[in-house]
Amino acid sequence: MVAYSKCMAMVDALRLFKETGSLGNVVSWTAMISGFLQNDGKEEAVDLFSEMKRKGVRPNEFTYSVILTALPVISPSEVHAQVVKTNYERSSTVGTALLDAYVKLGKVDEAAKVFSGIDDKDIVAWSAMLAGYAQTGETEAAIKMFSKLTKGGVKPNEFTFSSILNVCAATTASMGQGKQFHGFAIKSRLDSSLCVSSALLTMYAKKGNIESAEEVFKRQRERDLVSWNSMISGYAQHGQAMKALEVFKEMKKRKVKMDSVTFVGVFTACTHAGLVEEGEKYYDIMVRDCKIAPTKEHNSCMVDLYSRAGQLEKAMKVIDNMPNPASSTIWRTILAACRVHKKTELGRLAAEKIIAMKPEDSAAYVLLSNMYAEAGDWQERAKVRKLMNERNVKKEPGYSWIEVKNKTHAFLAGDRSHPRKDQIYMKLEDLSTRLKDLGYEPDKSYVLQDIDDEHKEAVLAQHSERLAIAFGLIATPKGSPLLIIKNLRVCGDCHAVIKLIAKIEKREIVVRDSNRFHHFGSDGVCSCGDFW
DNA sequence: CTAGGGTTAG
Incomplete structure (x- = not known):
């Protein structure tokens, strides 16, 4: 009871x-x-729900649709068995609630089965299935759902648009697709609906177009917490800390109630600009003024804030004071900072922690093995290598993507599969000569492989982002900006090189790495101010 | 007197 x-x-x-x-x-x-x-x-x-059934009251469609939202207290498959007997599963409302419950458990295939069994699929059922594919990263399937529903004469509503725009924010989706859906939303007169405009804002920011994101934000006639938070996070991802903080101040002035997401955005903005003291100030505001209890996400932000700024003692203090043990993600932050700030001892500890928690994390092994090598400890190094072999740990491949004429081109390091590979490598050669004339010296410490120096230089020159940039330079008109997306962080040597390329080619080059955006201007300066 | 889907973070 x-x-x-x-x-x-x-x-x-x-x-x-x-x-x-x-x-x-x-x-x-x-x-x-x-x-x-x-x-x-x-x-x-x-x-x-149990009590009513015990008392002999039979649940109806309404009851089942409602109770299916009680995850994780109920099990969808149990309720599924009950609704099959009554055929309620074929109704749009119960079927939708059921498929959504499966989606939330990650069982998209089960969800798809339920969806196909619904007799008269309405827009809610379609949107739920579309969102299901979106949540599990099945971009293509989600886009297919959208065209299928419109072809079937079903009209998309604001929920459909916010889901599909969210899909278009994925790294693998093309900007052209996103713009098409934006146009469709305008035609449907749904573009100014709050959830659609916030999805638009986020999509543009994530796709590297912070100006369009800003425009969407400015044109919002009314705003909710999500709109404000989205704009703060957008600026934070682009390293525009001052603008992010201005939005925060405006929120405060208008007395908009903030939540924990607001502060994740604010801390991220401070981290990317190296504003340690500001970050500390906002942490106090969060706890003292807003009475928001710090979560593990906030602690993770603070570790990031300190470690990127090289203040590893303070970062460790945050870890020591956390109620729960640090996650592997937090140790990864520490490890990356140790590499940048050359703190071998702590780096070793971090790598060991990560390997203990996530034995399949390749980057930790590689870094650890290199740290032992640098210290001349060949025995320990051999142990790490052996462990990698035994556990069959494979390095995560680094990809870079560039979109040219609505087509996305993907590159791996040293990739020779592109149809225009000869021209690409010629362009790289040409760039390499001109860079050397400017006095550029490759920084071979970024090569984490046991090979000789000449080869290291070649490896650096073929990092995936350079191939993508070289292709972009030959495949697009002179002077037009380039946008590169990559799944790993940009290395220090590539960062230095891209600054020079932007300058000699007189192009704006935007690179989104796994962490943030870098805007390389034709003046040879990066928006991150070499701090990332 | 009762119903199902969405958007913000790392």
Whole structure:
């Protein structure tokens, strides 16, 4: 029975419900269950659901649609078995609730089966399935769903658009696709709907077009917490800390209630600009003024803030004061900083922690083995290599993507599979000569391989982002900007080289690495101010 | 008296 509820109004409602003797009515049972679910009372809702069945009251379509949102307290497959008997699963409402529950457990295939069994699929069912593919990263499938539903005469609504725009924000989706859906949203007169415009803002920011993101934000007539948070995060990803903080101040002025996401954005902005003291100040504001309890995400941001700035003692202090042990992600932050700031001892500790937690993480092994090599400890180094072999750990391949004429071209390091490979390598040769004339010296410490120096230079020159840039230079008109997306962080040598390339080719080059955006100007300066 | 889908973070 219901012993406790977080909401006093629900306790009153429950008493009234029991006293008025309306226990025989499926509608009142469902209303009560729904009430608890809307007030953070999943356990109580599921208890009531069992109780009604015990008392012989048969749940209807409404009851099943409602109870299926009570994850993780209920199991979708159990409810599934119950609804199959009544054929409710073929109805759009119950079917949608069921498929969504499967999606939330990561079972997209199950969800797709339920979806195909729905008799009259309405826009909610279509949108839920589309969002399901989106959430599991099946970009192509999600886009297919969109064209299928429109061809079937179903009209997309604001939820459909926000999902599909979110899909277009993925690194593998093309900007052209995103713009097409933007146009479609305008035609449908849904582009100014809050959830659509926030999705647009995020898409443009994630695709490297911070100006368009800004424009969407400025044109929003009304804003909610998500709009403000999206703009702060967008600026943060682009390293525009001052603008992110201005948005924050504006929020404060307008007395918009902030949440923990707001501060993740603010801390990220400070981290990317090296604003350690500012970050500390906002941490205090969060805890003291906003009374928001720091989560592990916030702690992770603070570790990032300190370690990127080279203040590893302070970063370790945050870890020591956390209520839970640090995650492998946090140790990865420490490890990366140790490499930049050459703190071998701590780096070793971090790498060992990561390997203990995630034995398949290749980067940690490679860094650890190199650190031993640098210290001349060949025995330890051999041990690490042996461990890698035994565990069959493979290095994560680094990719760079560039979009030219609505087509995305992918490059691996040393890639020779592109149809225009000869011209690409010729361009690289040409660049290499001109860079040397400018006095550029390759920084071979970024090559984490046991090979001789000449080869190291060749390896650096063929890093995937350079291949993508070389292709971009030959495949697009002179002077037009280039946008490169990559799945790993840009190395220090490539960073130095891209600054020079932007200058000698007089192009703006934007690179999105796994962490943030770099805007390389034709003046040879990067927006990150060499701090990343 | 009762219903299902979305957008922000790292």
